[in-house]
Amino acid sequence: MSLVTRVSVAFLVALALALGGFSASLYYLAGLRLLLALDQELEATLDRFPDRPEGQTGRVTWAIYDESGRRAEGTLDAGRPMVLDGRDLGPLAIDVATTIEGADGLRWRVLARKIGGGRPHGGSPEAKGEGRRPERRSQDEHKGAPAHERPARVLAAWSSIEPVEAEIRWLAAILPLISVGLWTLAAVIGRHFARRALAPLMLMAESAGSMPFDDGRLPSPGTRDELEEFARSFNGLLDRLHVALERQKQFTGQASHQLRTPLAALNAAIEVARRRRRTVDEHERVLDRLHDDAGRLWRVIEALLFLARADAEAELPNLERMDLAAWASDHLRAWSGHDRAADLRFETCGGDPPWTRAHLPLIGQLLDNLLENACKYSEPGTPIVVRAWSEPDAVALSVEDRGRGIPNGELPRIFEPFYRAESARRLGHAGVGLGLAVAHRIAETHGGAIAVESEPGRGSRFLLRLPRAPAPRVAKAVIDHPEPVRPTSG
Numbered sequence: 160m161s162l163v164t165r166v167s168v169a170f171l172v173a174l175a176l177a178l179g180g181f182s183a184s185l186y187y188l189a190g191l192r193l194l195l196a197l198d199q200e201l202e203a204t205l206d207r208f209p210d211r212p213e214g215q216t217g218r219v220t221w222a223i224y225d226e227s228g229r230r231a232e233g234t235l236d237a238g239r240p241m242v243l244d245g246r247d248l249g250p251l252a253i254d255v256a257t258t259i260e261g262a263d264g265l266r267w268r269v270l271a272r273k274i275g276g277g278r279p280h281g282g283s284p285e286a287k288g289e290g291r292r293p294e295r296r297s298q299d300e301h302k303g304a305p306a307h308e309r310p311a312r313v314l315a316a317w318s319s320i321e322p323v324e325a326e327i328r329w330l331a332a333i334l335p336l337i338s339v340g341l342w343t344l345a346a347v348i349g350r351h352f353a354r355r356a357l358a359p360l361m362l363m364a365e366s367a368g369s370m371p372f373d374d375g376r377l378p379s380p381g382t383r384d385e386l387e388e389f390a391r392s393f394n395g396l397l398d399r400l401h402v403a404l405e406r407q408k409q410f411t412g413q414a415s416h417q418l419r420t421p422l423a424a425l426n427a428a429i430e431v432a433r434r435r436r437r438t439v440d441e442h443e444r445v446l447d448r449l450h451d452d453a454g455r456l457w458r459v460i461e462a463l464l465f466l467a468r469a470d471a472e473a474e475l476p477n478l479e480r481m482d483l484a485a486w487a488s489d490h491l492r493a494w495s496g497h498d499r500a501a502d503l504r505f506e507t508c509g510g511d512p513p514w515t516r517a518h519l520p521l522i523g524q525l526l527d528n529l530l531e532n533a534c535k536y537s538e539p540g541t542p543i544v545v546r547a548w549s550e551p552d553a554v555a556l557s558v559e560d561r562g563r564g565i566p567n568g569e570l571p572r573i574f575e576p577f578y579r580a581e582s583a584r585r586l587g588h589a590g591v592g593l594g595l596a597v598a599h600r601i602a603e604t605h606g607g608a609i610a611v612e613s614e615p616g617r618g619s620r621f622l623l624r625l626p627r628a629p630a631p632r633v634a635k636a637v638i639d640h641p642e643p644v645r646p647t648s649g
Contacts, residue, residue, distance in 0.1 A: 163357055167350045174345050178338040189330050193323045194268070198256040201270040204316040208274075221316040223274070224248055231312065242267050248313055258320065266324070271315040359386050363393075424452045480628055481522075483513040483554050484547035490523060491545065499534045505545045513547050513554035515625045517605055525601045525609075528594040529558040529621050537562030537618065553607075554627050559620040565613040573611055574599040598623075 204219045222233030222241060228248050233241060242261045248271070251257065256270045363377045363386075370377075376397065377390045432445045488505045497503075526545075533543045537560040544559045565573060569580045576596040598621075602609040606626050613619035 162360070163350065163353050166353045166357065167346070170349050170353070171342065171346055174349075175342055178342055182334040182338050186327070186330055186334055190323075190327045193326055194320075197268050197318055197320070197323055198270065201256060201268060201316045201318060205270060205272050205314060208314055218322070219316050219318045221314065224313045224315065226311060242317060243269070243315055248315075251313070251315070253313075259317075266320045267317045268320050269315060269317040271313050273311055274314045275312045363390060422456065425449060425456070428452065477518060478516040479519055480514060480516050480631060481519065483515055483517075483556055483625070485512070486519075486522075487526065487545055487547050487556060490526060494530065497534070499539060499543065502534075502537075502539065502541060502543050503530070503545070504542055505547075508546055508548035511549045512630060513549040513556075514628045514630045515554045516628045517625060521601045521604070525598045525623065526556070526558070528598045529623075532594055532621075533558055533560035533562065533619070536560070541618075549627065550624075552627060553624045556623045556625075557620055559618065561618040564615040564618055565611070566615055567613075570611060570613060574609070 200217065200219055204217075204221055208221070220234045220239045220241070222243060223231045224243065225231055228246065230241060230244050233239075240261070242259070251269065251271050253271055253273060256268055259267050259269055261267055359381075366377055376394050379387060379390050381387065428445055428449050432442070437445070484507055488507075491503055491505055494500050494503055530543065530545075537543065541561040545557070546559070547554070547556045549555075565580055572578045573580070574595050575592075577592040578596075579592040599609050602623055602625075607624050609621060609623045611619060611621050
């Protein structure tokens with residue numbers, strides 16, 4: 160079922176319920192109104208009884224009955240059915256309109272009121288202040304009978320309900336026809352407008368179906384409503400997907416190139432070593448070279464595998480509480496055998512100990528990558544300073560060198576995989592551009608962030624921020640004694 164059909168069906172079902180409820184309410188209220196109008200006409204006939212002109216009673220028939228139920232006076236028009244003649248008037252409600260059924264099966268609306276024999280039910284007209292004229296004297300009064308001795312009589316007026324029921328039947332027949340007509344007209348017009356309203360969505364669906372895999376945009380409907388906002392949001396998602404796809408293509412191409420280079424060097428070294436017999440010393444030199452190339456290939460593969468993990472796979476379940484300052488100071492001891500060990504310094508900033516929770520091997524790799532990067536792009540003899548301190552809502556670790564620095568235009572891409580600044584490539588330093596990318600990913604997996612500040616000719620400063628953890632009750636530094644890590648740096 161198409162979206163237009165579903166929308167149309169929902170609209171028509173709601174309209175059918177509304178029309179059905181309206182028709183039923185109108186039918187019920189119209190019946191009450193017609194019956195009320197008939198009751199008012201009966202009551203008006205009784206109210207005008209003293210002044211009624213003979214023969215001008217409309218569709219209402221009236222009569223006066225004595226206590227025995229005999230008619231004493233009534234409508235003079237010929238052909239008027241006297242349905243109360245001979246009927247026991249005892250059960251008849253007084254001053255309340257009642258529906259009765261005649262001997263012929265017809266239904267009548269009757270309203271009765273007592274007259275004579277004392278005050279009428281509810282008080283006399285004079286007592287009610289209605290200003291009615293006195294009742295005409297009956298023949299008994301003309302004969303000299305006292306008013307208080309007159310027998311009680313009943314003045315009754317009635318009219319057939321058939322005209323009212325006929326109108327109600329006509330209304331019951333015409334209302335469904337009108338409702339069905341309106342429903343059909345609304346179905347045709349509603350489907351037309353539903354197609355027009357959903358035409359932009361159908362156009363976007365067709366465009367999405369024929370959109371090229373690596374590029375494309377949904378057309379903007381120009382409706383200035385939710386559909387236009389949806390197209391804008393979806394195009395934003397496509398932009399992000401296209402950027403991610405381009406990065407993946409670039410990452411795959413560069414990774415394959417970086418893997419081919421050490422493999423080609425390994426194969427070449429093995430081919431050269433097999434061409435002639437060599438001395439033990441020559442074999443050792445070849446094996447050392449093969450070992451270095453294999454180590455480089457191993458580091459590249461490890462970095463690629465880490466960067467290729469999904470965010471859910473990169474979660475760190477085994478986090479340990481650590482004093483970042485004490486840990487960093489102790490971690491630098493693993494660099495005691497490095498050529499630049501004399502240039503490495505650790506400085507404390509005072510204040511509260513920077514407690515955090517971290518995966519110690521990965522944080523160690525992050526710091527090693529930053530130190531390798533600082534050693535590679537700064538001159539021997541210049542200081543490389545490591546600092547750690549506590550902030551109100553985070554802990555921080557910085558690595559600062561006095562090297563060549565990074566141009567401002569290259570800073571936004573410095574953490575991209577395989578990216579190497581033009582100045583670094585000109586210097587000819589070995590590297591594949593994965594060290595800083597790995598450091599950035601490690602910081603993200605810890606819920607932190609890493610940033611760089613650099614000025615050409617004056618050096619660079621890499622700043623790591625991690626979430627702060629509450630200090631333990633007994634402050635005890637967590638000391639790490641890892642083996643020196645030599646990840647590939649950028």
